Amino acid sequence: MSITDLIYLSQKSLRSNILRSILTSLGIIIGVSSVITMISIGSGARIEVEQQIERFGSNNLIVRSQSSSNRGVSMGANSVNTLTLKDMEALKEELPAIKAIAPRVSLSTQIVANGNNWLATVTGTTNDYFDLGNWKFENGRSFEEEELASGSRVAIIGKTVQKNLFDTDSPIDEVIRINKVPFTVIGLLDAKGGTAWADLDDTVIVPLKTAKQRLVAKKFPGDQIRSMTINVRSSELLFKTEKDVDTVMRKLHKISANGNPDFVIRNYAQFLNARQESSRVMSILLATVAGISLIVGGIGIMNIMLVTVTERTKEIGVCMSVGAKKRDILLQFLIESLMISLIGGLIGIALGLGVIFGVSEYFKWKMSLDYMSIVLSFVFSSSIGIIFGFYPAKKAANLNPIDALRYE
Amino acid sequence: MGDNKLLALDNIDLSINEGDFVSIMGSSGSGKSTLMNIIGCLDVPSSGEYHFRNNNVSTLNSNKLAELRNKDIGFVFQNFNLLPRLNAQENVVLPLLYSGKNLKERNQLAIDALESVGLKDRVHHRPNQLSGGQQQRVSIARAIAGSPKLILADEPTGALDSKTGLEIMKILNDLNAKGITIVLVTHEDDIASYGSRIIKMKDGKILEDKKNVNN
DSSP: OHHHHHHHHHHHHTTEEEEOOOOOOOOHHHHHHHHHHHHHHHHHHHHHHHHHHHHOOOEEEEEEEEOOOOTTOOOOOOOOEEEEHHHHHHHHOOOEEEEEEEEEEEEEEEEEEEEEEEEEEEEOTTTHHHHHHHHOEEOOOOHHHHHHTOOOOOOEEEEHHHHHHHHHHHOOOOEEEEEEEEEEEEEEOOOOOOOOSSSSTTEEEEEEIIIIIIIIITTTTTTTEEEEEEEEEOGGGGGHHHHHHHHHHHHTTTTTTHHHHEEEEEHHHHHHHHHHHHHHHHHHHHHHHHHHOOOOOHHHHHHHHHHHHHHHHHEEEEEEHTTHHHHHHHHHHHHHHHHHHHHHHHHHHHHHHHHHHHHHSSSSSOOOOOOOHHHHHHHHHHHHHHHHHHHHHHHTOOOOOHHHHHOO | TTTTOOSSSSSOOOOOOOOOEEEEEEOTTTHHHHHHHHHTTOOOOSSSEEEEEEGGGGGOOHHHHHHHHHHHHHEEEETHHHTTSSSHHHHHHHHHHTTOOOOHHHHHHHHHHHHTTOOGGGTEEEEEEEEEEHHHHHHHHHHHHTTTEEEESSSSSTTTTHHHHHHHHHHHHHHHHTEEEEEHHHOHHHHHHSEEEEEEEEEOOOEEEEOOOOH
């Protein structure tokens, strides 16, 4: 008896009881969709972490001034810009593990060009900012030393700003007005894409000195800065350097070891680890659900197949009387349970894809469809069908033809 | 158990020649079903021997028995025993599936067999769309599709009215005329009288074995 004949006979009997077949495969459906979702969440998180590192640069620490309260009030007497360029120089000098530091001042303001209006974050910094943040230039160039030193009115803009001010036209050599001050655009940054909380391309970058003189003179007087990005020489040194920066900063700001610091050090790796950890917990949860439902699904298949064998005892007797061997009967029932589990697997894959699509759309979670997970699901569901279908099939094959024929 | 060992068949010495039409009669419990199962290679005797066309059936394993049933024996049952999900043609094809005939050949054989029992226009009907007599004719078609040497008919008219029963007997008679050996189990005298030899059984023994002179 050929395999196509077996499949033909099996689908005939499955179709005669279509609702039962689908209900039977429910456990497999849930199990397989969990497997697919689980793997997607896992690999999605991994890819997201890799992309974040790609975006923000690895081995970076961010030091920013911290307000104890009144964060919104950024100007006036209780200004909280406690970080200065002197701190930056001191850190560079004291800690050899630091490769580079990019200072940053920023404000959110209106940009006008080409008759268009756009609100963007303007950053004043040095050329290190581009290296540390993994920024690439789509067009144009970074700042000249001379421009940085003299405080020239030149700007480098991100893709979102370009789109809103110039549409698809080249912005290079165009004049934009930041806070009414005219700047010449000298560079266009490559798109980095958005994260869940911010559009990284909605940015305008100008030389630190220019920003301090013309845009944020009141907000960041003297050598005050908003934050600095510290690039550490290697990832092994990251945590030690974080501690060292804390020590040096406390000394500079005259804060005791257990006092409340007026700065905060953010380690991007920490955030990424947390993100990875939460998706790992989610994956373990789903793996448990998947495992349990696959086993329960398998038992469901076994249960229904035992019922089917009993129901069709007489039929089995008839098949045996016309010449079916034990092997034919065994194969027929095995293929039937295999088909139930494979149909369950297919529906499960479809459902899993739906869940992946829904979650990534709705929660803006990065989910990556791993083709291995589809292969894995097929392997899972078919082995469940064979393992749990074997006992009922064996039972059918071992029926005595006379008893089976006589069964009512 | 123990001493009161029940013998379904006791001291049976029987030989059936090729081309015979044998009717086996007896009340229930007479052992005729057991005898039928052994002749049909569905069962092997616990002691003694049964030879079927140069095979010592008593020594065969279940696979060999299945092969013998598939190639040389056709069964016709009282309750037709057709598979309800399959149409007439698919039911007739069933034994040919197990003998590994290819698709084209087995479909042709099935249609030929159905035609020979007068069901050419019912090929795609399911059992529940057919009358009792038609169902029994499908089951005869299933029995002859693999061109067997022997047909075993177990009360083939038992579930049919007498007119339809006679039609079925006529078909069996025609098959016998073509050289197929027929063993018929029945408890009705007029059905048994189609046989050229009538065997009467009681308590596992052969009570009477005689030629039927009327036939």
